[in-house]
Amino acid sequence: MSTKTGLTIAVPRGALMGDTLDLLDRIGIDTSEVRSNDRKLLFEDIGIVTMRPSDVPTYVEAGAADIGFTGKDVLLEQPERAVYELMDLGYGRCTLVLASVAGPDPGAEALRRLGVMRVATKYTKIARRFFEETGRQVELVEVKGSVELAPLTGLVDAIVDLTATGTTLRENGLVVREEILVATARLIANPVAHKLKAAAIDDLVERLRAE
Amino acid sequence: MTAMYPTPSGTRDVLPDEMRELRAITDAIRTVFEDHGYGEVWTPAIEFESAVDRMGGSGGGYRLFDDHGSVLCLRSDLTVPIARVAATRYATAEPPLRFSSFAHVYRGVKPGRGQMRETLQAGVELIGAAGPEGTAEVLTVLCRALEAAGLREYRIGIGDAGLYSALLAECGVDDARSARILDALVGRDLVRLSVEVHDAGLDAESTELLTTIPLLRGGAELLDTVSERVATERLRAVHGAVSREVAERLIFDLGLVRDLDYYTGAVFEIYDPAAGMPLGGGGRYDDLVGRFGRDMPAVGFSFDLNGVHIALAGEQRGEGVA
Numbered sequence: 001m002s003t004k005t006g007l008t009i010a011v012p013r014g015a016l017m018g019d020t021l022d023l024l025d026r027i028g029i030d031t032s033e034v035r036s037n038d039r040k041l042l043f044e045d046i047g048i049v050t051m052r053p054s055d056v057p058t059y060v061e062a063g064a065a066d067i068g069f070t071g072k073d074v075l076l077e078q079p080e081r082a083v084y085e086l087m088d089l090g091y092g093r094c095t096l097v098l099a100s101v102a103g104p105d106p107g108a109e110a111l112r113r114l115g116v117m118r119v120a121t122k123y124t125k126i127a128r129r130f131f132e133e134t135g136r137q138v139e140l141v142e143v144k145g146s147v148e149l150a151p152l153t154g155l156v157d158a159i160v161d162l163t164a165t166g167t168t169l170r171e172n173g174l175v176v177r178e179e180i181l182v183a184t185a186r187l188i189a190n191p192v193a194h195k196l197k198a199a200a201i202d203d204l205v206e207r208l209r210a211e
Numbered sequence: 212m213t214a215m216y217p218t219p220s221g222t223r224d225v226l227p228d229e230m231r232e233l234r235a236i237t238d239a240i241r242t243v244f245e246d247h248g249y250g251e252v253w254t255p256a257i258e259f260e261s262a263v264d265r266m267g268g269s270g271g272g273y274r275l276f277d278d279h280g281s282v283l284c285l286r287s288d289l290t291v292p293i294a295r296v297a298a299t300r301y302a303t304a305e306p307p308l309r310f311s312s313f314a315h316v317y318r319g320v321k322p323g324r325g326q327m328r329e330t331l332q333a334g335v336e337l338i339g340a341a342g343p344e345g346t347a348e349v350l351t352v353l354c355r356a357l358e359a360a361g362l363r364e365y366r367i368g369i370g371d372a373g374l375y376s377a378l379l380a381e382c383g384v385d386d387a388r389s390a391r392i393l394d395a396l397v398g399r400d401l402v403r404l405s406v407e408v409h410d411a412g413l414d415a416e417s418t419e420l421l422t423t424i425p426l427l428r429g430g431a432e433l434l435d436t437v438s439e440r441v442a443t444e445r446l447r448a449v450h451g452a453v454s455r456e457v458a459e460r461l462i463f464d465l466g467l468v469r470d471l472d473y474y475t476g477a478v479f480e481i482y483d484p485a486a487g488m489p490l491g492g493g494g495r496y497d498d499l500v501g502r503f504g505r506d507m508p509a510v511g512f513s514f515d516l517n518g519v520h521i522a523l524a525g526e527q528r529g530e531g532v533a
Contacts, residue, residue: 063487080321084399192482195368195462198428
């Protein structure tokens with residue numbers, strides 16, 4: 001794919017997309033075509049491919065994209081990915097929290113009386129590590145959609161989920177019990193492209209650092 | 212509807228059309244190895260786990276018991292078994308010793324990412340020849356083998372397994388923090404590396420060195436531009452010992468480390484623009500053969516023949532080629 005940068009760049013759709021495109025604009029990559037076209041996924045002229053954030057490490061690891069923008073939460077959930085983590089971009093800041101229904105904590109109650117807490121999450125690897133490190137027995141329930149629904153229906157006692165402002169949690173009557181980690185956007189690179197396209201990648205990183 | 216008889220995760224069948232192409236690649240590479248004096252050996256697919264673990268190898272993903280209750284593992288690389296062969300079967304032979312092998316290795320990788328658990332590898336080991344001449348010989352054989360296979364665009368990344376840890380010691384970083392920084396480097400996490408270095412409370416120059424050195428990669432000229440606090444002598448010596456054709460293929464990479472801990476000096480990785488992952492690698496392992504009872508410096512490489520096949524097909528389609 002030939003572009004001004006000579007690189008194929010994986011850009012996440014969703015919460016990180018706006019800030020990522022703004023950043024690319026500021027370093028001289030015109031992303032107006034991406035902004036004006038919501039359904040198109042591949043923009044060959046500017047070397048951009050768009051995808052859901054959790055797919056970015058997949059494309060970058062395989063070399064289908066040379067570099068990519070994704071959240072630290074995604075990278076921690078996919079620790080086996082062989083990609084370079086080049087930069088903490090600072091934006092897209094959000095917190096992975098343990099939350100449960102307001103009032104007496106049903107999670108703590110379940111742990112005390114039943115010895116195990118049922119927890120719904122999309123982040124099963126991070127959650128498993130967190131509860132092992134803090135010495136608590138949990139039964140993890142993996143869900144794909146709105147995690148907030150799980151404790152309201154009695155499916156689980158608590159959830160582990162990402163929150164930026166806490167609004168969705170509050171609106172569903174949930175409160176944060178513990179903060180697990182803070183995640184920000186990261187720039188990642190394919191390990192072969194990092195060597196064979198070193199000049200183009202270093203140039204891009206330098207321009208991003210200057211921002 | 213036919214009944215489902217899947218192969219185990221990470222394994223697959225090879226049918227005649229593919230096998231003919233793979234065989235052609237293998238034959239061309241085997242000829243190069245033989246022409247350079249690297250005789251082919253076979254070693255068992257199973258080894259004692261205790262032997263592999265003691266030698267700094269990785270036990271891989273598969274364990275089994277024999278009828279005496281000993282724990283066995285499927286071989287996860289070609290180097291450790293050949294180090295054993297060299298030290299035990301050639302205990303008094305005049306070095307250097309040259310061996311090649313073509314064999315399946317087994318690793319507990321997570322499938323679904325373009326990596327198999329069973330892979331067919333080709334490799335050579337040069338035992339009893341110290342660097343830089345030994346390293347240069349093996350790099351030459353590697354380049355000729357990849358060219359014989361038909362690759363046109365391949366490059367060899369070369370680094371030094373001891374360079375960055377020596378720099379950490381030189382900068383006065385304590386052992387616990389050095390271990391964390393090296394772990395970040397092996398994991399390619401340059402964000403965590405930078406945080407750990409900045410938290411070490413070093414002077415500005417050391418902090419700058421430790422955060423920028425892992426990013427330096429390029430032609431041999433970069434060896435002349437780095438601070439003299441960085442131990443680049445071994446890499447310069449290798450560059451001085453290889454032919455111009457080989458030198459043109461090299462990418463000097465001061466951040467290159469391999470995840471096996473038996474490497475002692477020069478380390479390599481093999482890249483092709485048509486492949487998203489390194490095709491293989493190698494390096495010097497001057498202490499490994501000694502652990503089997505005969506102390507000899509050594510160097511070798513291995514690469515994934517299926518990866519070479521995929522890269523070759525990609526090059527022929529014009530993928531990734533500028």
